[in-house]
Amino acid sequence: MLRHLSIIVTAAMLWQFSSVLALAKSQDPSQADKYPPSPLEVVVPDPLLPPGLDKQQLSPQQLQKLAGELDQLNQAAEAKLQAGDRLGAVEIWNRELRLRRLLGSLAEVEALSRVGAIASDQNDRQQVFYITQRLQVIQQQAVSSKSTDIPLLQSLGEAYQKVRSPKLALEAYSQVLATVRQQRDTVAEVTTLKTIGEIHLSWFDYPQAATTYQELLNSDRLNQVTYLQQLAYIYNEGKEYQQAVDILGKLAEIYLQQNNLIELPKLKLAIAANYESLAREKPNFLPAAFQNYQEAYTTAWESQQYVYAAEALQKLIALYRTQGQVEEALQTSQILIETQTRATNFYGLMRAYDQIGQIYLERKQYPQAITAFQNGLQLAQQLKYEEAYFNQQIEKAAKANS
Structure with missing residues (x-):
């Protein structure tokens, strides 16, 4: 272990001089021209290092001491930032990051990730660019060494996410995935796939997330x-409604096998909604939408989930009305009244009476409309909400009836 720590410095000094060349190959030239040379790649003497570092190795004790001093630099940078001196904080952090590489790639990447997250939150594009550059250099060195360091690659993936570079993060995690699959480590494979899926989702790449x-x-x-x-x-979310129906159907089969009736109403509602979306372009899907809304209501009623039962009925009423099936809409609205009563949802009950009143108005059945609006008004008065609206509807129906 001590021998390993002492070797780190030698490797780090070699990397100092190879980094700039690697950077030139790894970056987009148009981006490189936007900013001055990276302060993370400037080799300068530092008071924290003994003179003539290129001619000697730091001992494990010196490395441990340096790690503590770098933690203090980080704290000093944080204090500068809190005091409003962002440029001063960045200068200290860059000094810390230059020295962190002496502690090894993993320690450096963790520090780059920490500072990169702050730079990203501060919208400091220049600092984010420098940190992303350095992360790519470390990744290139890791790949070229042909020694698969999974913790390092995972840390690189996390760091790329902190600087909002999903493509680079996915490259790092893809390397991890290939390695753990080769090692037949199924636990690590699942964990890595979850991370990859979450990255795709966070950037709304639904096709890749689905894969x-x-x-x-x-x-x-x-x-x-x-x-x-x-x-x-x-x-x-990707508006792939047929695929959604297929997946929801598989879920429904599992719930039925498990006799899990609690989850079924919500699932049936989702299936019906997808069929309704499909029916906008292909009307032959309408019967399936009606059927699944009806099944959602039935299963919800049987399991006494009256909120879901009411939601299914509301969807059915709206669908009936779009198809001109007014009588069916009215009949379903009467069932909705009972359901909202069971659910003790007074606001929903008030809205149901309003809906019935509107349907009767459309049919020019004004006495029935007035009765519905009066029922709605009674609830509005109890709730102290929308009383004026119901009075207006009653007046409107009465005028039409006179």
Whole structure:
């Protein structure tokens, strides 16, 4: 262990001189021209280092002492930032980061990640660029050494995320994934796939996220419900409604096998909503939408989940009205009244009476409309909410009836 620590400095000094050349190859030339040379690559004497460092190695004790001194530099930089001296803080952090490489790649990457997160939050693009440059150099050195250092690659992936470089983060995690698969480490494979999937999701790359969670579904059967739920969300957000229906159908089968009736109403609502979206372009999907809303209501009622039952009925009423099925909408609205009563949802009950009144107005059945609005007004008075609205609707229906 001590021998390993003492060798670190020698390697670090070699990296000092190779870094600039590697950077020139790794960066976008148009970006490199935007900023001055990186302060992280400037080799300058530092008071924390003994003179003639290039001719001697730091002992493990000296490395330990240096680590403590660098922690103090970090604290000093944080104090500068809190005092409003951002440039002063950055200068101290750059000094810390230059010296951190003497403690090894992992320690340096962890420090770069910490400072990079702050720079990103401060929208300091120049500092983020310098840190991203340095991270790429370390990654290139790790790859060229052909010694797979999984903790280092994982730390690089985390650091790239902190500086909001998802593409580079994915490259690092892809290297991790290839390695753990070669080692047949299924636990690490699942963990890495989850991280990759989360990155795709955080940047709204739904196709790639779907691919990753499909891999997880195949790799980790114990958590298939979680992955199916995530896939349903991904397909829905990506407006891939048919795929969402297929995944939700698999979930429904699992819940039925488990006799898990509690989850079914919400699931049926989601299936119906996807069929309704599909029906906007292909009307032949409408019957499936109606059927699943009805099943959502039935399963919710049977399990006494009246909130979901009411939601299913509201969706049915809206769908009936878009199809001109007014009588069916009215009948369903009467069932909604009973459901909202069971749910003790007085606001929902008030809205249901309003909905019934509006349907009767459209049918020019004014006495029935007035009765519905009066029922709604009674609830509005209890809730002290929208009383004026219901009075206006009653007046409107009465005028039309006279």
